[in-house]
Amino acid sequence: MTxxxxxxxxxxxxxxxxxxxxxxxxxxxxxxxxxxxxxxxALDLVLKDASLKKEDLxxxxxxxxGKEEVGFSLGTITEVGANAKAINSLFPSVRTVIDVGAExxxxxxxxxxxxxxxxxxxEKCAAGAGTFTxxxxxxxxxxxxxxxxxxxxxxxxxxxxxQCAVFAxxxxxxxxxxKHAKEDIVRAVHxxxxxxxxxxxxxxxxxxxxxxxxxxxxxxxxxxxxxxxLNLDLLIPDDPEFSCALGAAFAAAEKAKGG
Amino acid sequence: MEKEYWRxxxxxxxxxxxxWKTGDIISAGVDVGSVSSxxxxxxxxELFCYSNxxxxxxxxxxxxxxxxxxxEETDLTLEKIHHTVGTGYGRVNVPFANRAIxxxxxxxxxxxxxxxxxxxxxxxxxxxxxxxxxxxxxxKVTNFLMNxxxxxxxxxxxxxxxxxxxxxxxxxxxxxxxxxxxxxxxSSTCVIFAKSxxxxxxxxxxxxxxxxxxxxxxxxxxxxxxxxxxxxxxxxAVTGGIAKNEGVVKxxxxxxxxxxxxxxxxxxxxxxLGAALFAKALVEKERGLR
Amino acid sequence: xxxxxxxxxxxxxxxIVIDTDKCDGCGECVTAxxxxxxxVGEDENDPFREEPVAKVTxxxxxxxxxxxxxxxxxxxxxxxPCVQACSPDAISHSW
Numbered sequence: 001m002t003x004x005x006x007x008x009x010x011x012x013x014x015x016x017x018x019x020x021x022x023x024x025x026x027x028x029x030x031x032x033x034x035x036x037x038x039x040x041x042a043l044d045l046v047l048k049d050a051s052l053k054k055e056d057l058x059x060x061x062x063x064x065x066g067k068e069e070v071g072f073s074l075g076t077i078t079e080v081g082a083n084a085k086a087i088n089s090l091f092p093s094v095r096t097v098i099d100v101g102a103e104x105x106x107x108x109x110x111x112x113x114x115x116x117x118x119x120x121x122x123e124k125c126a127a128g129a130g131t132f133t134x135x136x137x138x139x140x141x142x143x144x145x146x147x148x149x150x151x152x153x154x155x156x157x158x159x160x161x162x163q164c165a166v167f168a169x170x171x172x173x174x175x176x177x178x179k180h181a182k183e184d185i186v187r188a189v190h191x192x193x194x195x196x197x198x199x200x201x202x203x204x205x206x207x208x209x210x211x212x213x214x215x216x217x218x219x220x221x222x223x224x225x226x227x228x229x230l231n232l233d234l235l236i237p238d239d240p241e242f243s244c245a246l247g248a249a250f251a252a253a254e255k256a257k258g259g
Numbered sequence: 260m261e262k263e264y265w266r267x268x269x270x271x272x273x274x275x276x277x278x279w280k281t282g283d284i285i286s287a288g289v290d291v292g293s294v295s296s297x298x299x300x301x302x303x304x305e306l307f308c309y310s311n312x313x314x315x316x317x318x319x320x321x322x323x324x325x326x327x328x329x330x331e332e333t334d335l336t337l338e339k340i341h342h343t344v345g346t347g348y349g350r351v352n353v354p355f356a357n358r359a360i361x362x363x364x365x366x367x368x369x370x371x372x373x374x375x376x377x378x379x380x381x382x383x384x385x386x387x388x389x390x391x392x393x394x395x396x397x398x399k400v401t402n403f404l405m406n407x408x409x410x411x412x413x414x415x416x417x418x419x420x421x422x423x424x425x426x427x428x429x430x431x432x433x434x435x436x437x438x439x440x441x442x443x444x445x446s447s448t449c450v451i452f453a454k455s456x457x458x459x460x461x462x463x464x465x466x467x468x469x470x471x472x473x474x475x476x477x478x479x480x481x482x483x484x485x486x487x488x489x490x491x492x493x494x495x496a497v498t499g500g501i502a503k504n505e506g507v508v509k510x511x512x513x514x515x516x517x518x519x520x521x522x523x524x525x526x527x528x529x530x531x532l533g534a535a536l537f538a539k540a541l542v543e544k545e546r547g548l549r
Numbered sequence: 550x551x552x553x554x555x556x557x558x559x560x561x562x563x564x565i566v567i568d569t570d571k572c573d574g575c576g577e578c579v580t581a582x583x584x585x586x587x588x589v590g591e592d593e594n595d596p597f598r599e600e601p602v603a604k605v606t607x608x609x610x611x612x613x614x615x616x617x618x619x620x621x622x623x624x625x626x627x628x629x630p631c632v633q634a635c636s637p638d639a640i641s642h643s644w
Contacts, residue, residue, distance in 0.1 A: 033459040120623050124559035126451035163611040166410035166450045199615040361593045404553030408611035448559035
């Protein structure tokens with residue numbers, strides 16, 4: 001049985017084809033200003049990659065902030081529910097899932113069966129999610145992908161006061177003018193966002209093991225800051241940004257089986 | 260050089276009928292804000308002169324400069340001023356001030372003078388903050404909140420849109436009414452998210468005026484929510500830089516169903532004016548007059 | 550005076566409200582808060598008040614959503630230590 005999980009995120013639409021427990025293909029497309037079109041493109045890409053047609057699919061489940069935009073899906077699942085399913089399958093020992101995407105951060109507490117016990121969300125404020133790092137990268141004139149490794153070179157972070165991405169932009173510019181090393185500023189940026197994510201996680205109570213997913217988990221500088229703040233190790237899947245899509249695919253498979 | 264759409268006109272003013280030499284108490288207030296600074300000089304509690312200039316990177320220097328500008332077209336000198344109170348974000352960095360008092364207290368006091376004792380609710384939209392103040396008939400604060408954490412509802416939010424839409428900041432108010440029908444407000448509060456929402460609207464073919472209208476009403480709505488937390492009561496006054504943006508002010512008035520009082524002076528001087536009034540009161544206290 | 554310390558951002562309203570007419574400056578809230586959010590000192594917004602008053606420290610004003618988060622778990626809410634410690638009932642939280 002072949003199913004598709006599609007995660008319509010604020011920045012990227014991710015699609016994934018699952019055949020039984022095997023991932024056949026994955027795709028990621030920029031959401032741009034037309035999530036509907038991006039979702040279609042992401043679906044077309046995975047189908048092409050797996051040499052399949054839409055008719056071959058037993059079910060399609062959508063998740064992500066734009067899940068209602070996905071015209072061709074047969075069902076939806078919340079991002080919290082999708083992450084719980086995916087992580088319970090990838091790392092059964094995990095009880096706390098942290099998901100940091102472009103515009104939202106989530107902390108989810110799950111039991112050994114992957115059932116959601118509690119969750120907290122940071123949303124509607126750029127300071128609490130990946131957009132913050134991206135905005136700072138632009139102010140620093142550094143590529144987003146370079147932020148992580150640069151951050152690890154820092155010996156000490158400079159203090160940063162702004163709690164708003166717009167105000168932090170100007171603070172970063174004045175830190176550059178004050179001749180602070182870029183790596184120290186980058187580290188301060190990661191420490192700041194990690195601090196906000198960590199306090200959201202503490203709201204639900206941290207229970208080990210802890211997994212980190214979402215696109216921002218690719219940023220090794222952020223991961224380092226978050227580990228330091230929480231003072232524990234984090235399990236990160238190989239493709240952390242596909243966690244939600246994988247969970248949606250599991251949900252699709254359950255639906256197709258009549259579950 | 261790239262055009263700076265956020266840049267606003269600076270100003271100064273001198274009273275034509277006050278002779279400072281006949282005055283008993285000469286007091287001054289300096290408000291060093293994050294974006295603009297003002298200096299106000301009072302002679303026996305009457306407005307003698309003021310100035311409003313952009314804050315530079317150095318607070319003490321900006322305080323000195325704005326004071327020099329206020330005194331520029333007069334023959335009054337700094338040494339002749341009996342007492343100076345500093346206020347605003349850089350209040351502790353005014354080298355010639357005798358004391359620092361928060362902008363909350365100063366704004367209430369200044370608005371009480373500028374708009375009269377009937378003022379109960381003051382909204383101050385500054386460059387990097389937004390203050391909602393409720394005060395009594397003496398200009399004493401009874402309830403306040405200040406939001407300087409988030410750029411939404413501050414001058415900075417408007418500056419971001421001035422740049423995005425390439426519209427000079429002082430034309431934004433008027434242009435925001437050049438729409439056939441008021442559009443739905445931008446749904447994001449966060450300036451970063453509102454900006455990407457606006458980029459999406461422009462791509463969809465919305466004219467800039469319509470995008471501006473959608474942002475102005477979102478900003479007005481947010482400010483009204485802040486005001487409601489401290490309870491709005493008549494009379495209502497709007498101070499600060501955005502008081503000059505009719506696109507935001509008119510939308511706030513229509514949402515609150517209360518008209519704001521007409522300003523008689525530069526709306527940005529309220530804080531410095533209040534500081535100067537406190538300076539006068541402190542001299543009176545020193546002299547055993549109160 | 551009702552002093553609202555905190556902020557509103559896209560995610561919500563986060564204000565600690567101190568009624569300075571009720572506050573007697575005893576400082577019990579300062580001791581009770583495990584995260585150093587509160588302090589007692591001069592009333593910055595009333596230059597003519599002589600008595601000390603409780604306020605939120607400058608450091609925490611822009612991040613109380615996060616500073617106060619440990620006292621506000623998503624489930625199993627308990628009374629807030631600062632509010633409980635205040636005998637004149639001068640402290641409240643907006644969220």
